[in-house]
Amino acid sequence: MNETEEEPKDFIKLTQAKLSVDEVSVLVTSPCCGAISLFIGTTRDNFNGKKVVHLEYEAYTPMAEAEIKKICRDVRKKWPAIKHVAVHHRLGLVPVTEVSVIIAVSSPHRIESLNAVSYCIDTLKATVPIWKKEMYEEEYSWKENKECFWTNMEK
């Protein structure tokens, strides 16, 4: 009666293609898990009263993947019950309302996956070398996350 337990997996993808919430949900689904928690980040149409036309993302791709891998490792240390973790981030142009990032975590019970998803997005914003340029009608701005770990350090 004992089936082989699936190995926990990290699914990390940086892509110019449109992201799929269905695809990510399926990746982390597991028979032993009763919970899947998701965070979906989308492009907002405004910032400080200015109309946002679209976002453009770029990444130091190999290092971004490595830093996301570190986040997955930390998540598993903090919440050992977690099964699968998926982090998909879009690069290039992301129009308003489209998805720029999806984080999904599965666990037997909901508390671990809910906490882990929150930790993942907070830590991604603090440590992963990805940048977004917010395009307005007349100008643009390179955004800076308030979570960025070195701008938070005492000088």
Add this chain to the structure above:
Amino acid sequence: MVVVLYFARSAELAGVRSETVSVPQRITSLQLWDEIVKRRSRLAVLRDQVVFAVRQEYVLLGDQLLVLQSGDEVAIIPPISGG
């Protein structure tokens, strides 16, 4: 010779995405910054905002001594905005 990679605002200011730069094998991160700014002076405005990534590990600008091998990647990392 290290490969310097520029991203986001630093790429706009430098005008290039990457270039090879000749630097001493042993150099502090601040000295490395000064060497790069000598070649790409418009980067100077970023001095208080950027960090390096040397062989894909973050390094703050300061006294930390780096030991660089030929072909190592050194990336200029402006404040990040993923997610």
